[in-house]
Every structure is written in structure tokens, then in C-alpha cells.
Amino acid sequence: MTMFPEHNTVEPPIEERGRLTRLMARWRQDHGRKLVIALPYFWLLLLFLLPFLIVFKISLAEMARAVPPYTDLISWVDDRLDISLNLANYLHLLSDPLYVDAYLQSLQVAAVSTLCCLLIGYPLAWAVAHSKPSTRNILLLLVILPSWTSFLIRVYAWMGILKNNGILNNFLLWLGVIDQPLVILHTNLAVYIGVVYSYLPFMVLPIYTALTRLDYSLVEASLDLGARPLKTFFSVIVPLTKGGIIAGSMLVFIPTVGEYVIPELLGGPDSIMIGRILWQEFFNNRDWPVASSVAIIMLLLLIVPIIWFHKHQSKASEGEA
Structure with a gap:
């Protein structure tokens, strides 16, 4: 062994x-x-x-x-x-009215859509925040539920709703409100409808979070001191929920500027946004330098609100401390 x-x-x-x-x-x-x-x-x-x-x-x-x-x-x-740096692409973008108009229209669509989302989203967030605890989770689920579906399918669904013989026109004709179908699809109005519908949850959720953290004793104090409800809303509630409003606005404004799918499917020939220009230059024209210049300028435009939001959040954090 x-x-x-x-x-x-x-x-x-x-x-x-x-x-x-x-x-x-x-x-x-x-x-x-x-x-x-x-x-x-x-x-x-x-x-x-x-x-x-x-x-x-x-x-x-x-x-x-x-x-x-x-x-x-x-x-x-x-x-x-040999090092060759070419700034002609940037000069071309800034001197061509087509690109300038595309940037301006993108900023306009983003700004108007953000305002519409705020006007619809704030009352919706208020209703969810002040609902019964038993129904609050159901309402939140209804707000988030459309996002579980493919973004492209949702946009195609709006094409079926807004077309001349779609659900909306047939319903209005049945009610007798209109005599002939409205031309909504392939217009700027359709683009606004699609953007507001798609990005509304990104406005509702930050505002809802801000409302749940609101100290309602301050609201009661304002009402007890004789302030009207409307005065209390704009003087007390809105400033205290400003963080949620700004966060929601950034979440809607920034992606809307570069949106491509919604203007391409719901918009018409006049809906020339920077996302469509970027796609055409990159894939159709195969002009990668110009497409890259378009993307760089768009990114620089979007950095400005991001920096402003960061400074606001820093000041708010210092004020709370």
C-alpha cells in the first residue's frame, strides 16, 4: 500500500x-x-x-x-x-438654403411638438398622480403600453387612420361634421400628430415623478393664504415640478430634431427635416462627407439644450443642498 x-x-x-x-x-x-x-x-x-x-x-x-x-x-x-483638411462641406451646408431650411424646420417641428406634448402630458400626469392607488398602476400601464409595440407598426397604423378613406375621415363623415374627406396624411399636421403620439410618454413619466414628490403642504399653504387655484398652480406647483417639465421636454425635443421615420411616412414633400436630408445624402447620394457634416452640425445644435439642462440640474441640486 x-x-x-x-x-x-x-x-x-x-x-x-x-x-x-x-x-x-x-x-x-x-x-x-x-x-x-x-x-x-x-x-x-x-x-x-x-x-x-x-x-x-x-x-x-x-x-x-x-x-x-x-x-x-x-x-x-x-x-x-500630407494632411488635407476640407471645410467646404460646412460652408456648403451653411450657404445652401435647402439645408438651412431643413435645420429650421426640424427645430420648429421639435419645439411645437414638445409644447403640444407638455400641454397634453401635464394634465395626464396630474390625473395619474392624483388617481386612486388601485388604478394608478393601470393608468401608468396604459401610458407605457403603446411603447411595447414596434415604433414602425405604430406609424403605419396612423397612416391607416389619417388617410382619405381612413378611420378618422369615415367617422367624421358618419357624424356629418364634414362633407368630404380631409387631407391630413402627407401633411405637416400628420407629422405633428405622429410625433406627439410617439413621444408623449416621455413627457408624462418625468412630470408624473415630479408630481409624486411634490410637497402638497405648500399648495395647501398657498390656498390658505388666499391665492386662487390658478395662481397657486403657476406660482407653486409649476416651479416645484420644473425639473420634470425640463426633463420631459429634453426627452421629446432632442430625438424629434433628428426624426426620420415619421416625416418620411406621414409627411409630404414639404416636410423636409434634417433626418431625411441625412438619409438622402448618406444612402442615395453616397456623399458621406456632406452627410457627416450634417450630423455634426445637428449634434452641436442638440448639445446646447443638453448643457443648459445640465446647468439647471446642477443649480437645483445646489439649492436643495
């Missing part, structure tokens, strides 16, 4: 283990927070800054019959490094 010798595991002394534990705890205390903060920065670097730099590089190039269809910024010519 073969006997195997036992291997005794030599453990470090208790003092040594305690010192290692203290060193690890100190390292976590000194560097753990930096690592946690570094993760979202790494995420932004990978998914935002790096693609932005790639698109910006393409915007400084020229269109070429090649794969990919643009010239190189850095190349070797006669044994020397």
Missing part, C-alpha cells in the same frame, strides 16, 4: 494577514471610487466620443469614387506626410 505524504499548507501569520487586509481596504478606499467613476466615462468614450471623432474626420474629407467613398485626410505624397 502506497502512502502519500501529507502536504501541510503554510498560512501566513495573523499579523501579516491583517496587514494585507488593511492594505487592500486602503487601496479600495483610494482607488475604488475612481474606478466606479471611470466606468461611465469609458462607456461615453467608446460609444460617443470615438464615433464622433470618426464622423468628424469624414466630414473634413472629400467625396470620392472609392470604398469607403471619401478621400483620406492623411497620406504620403512624394515621401512626405
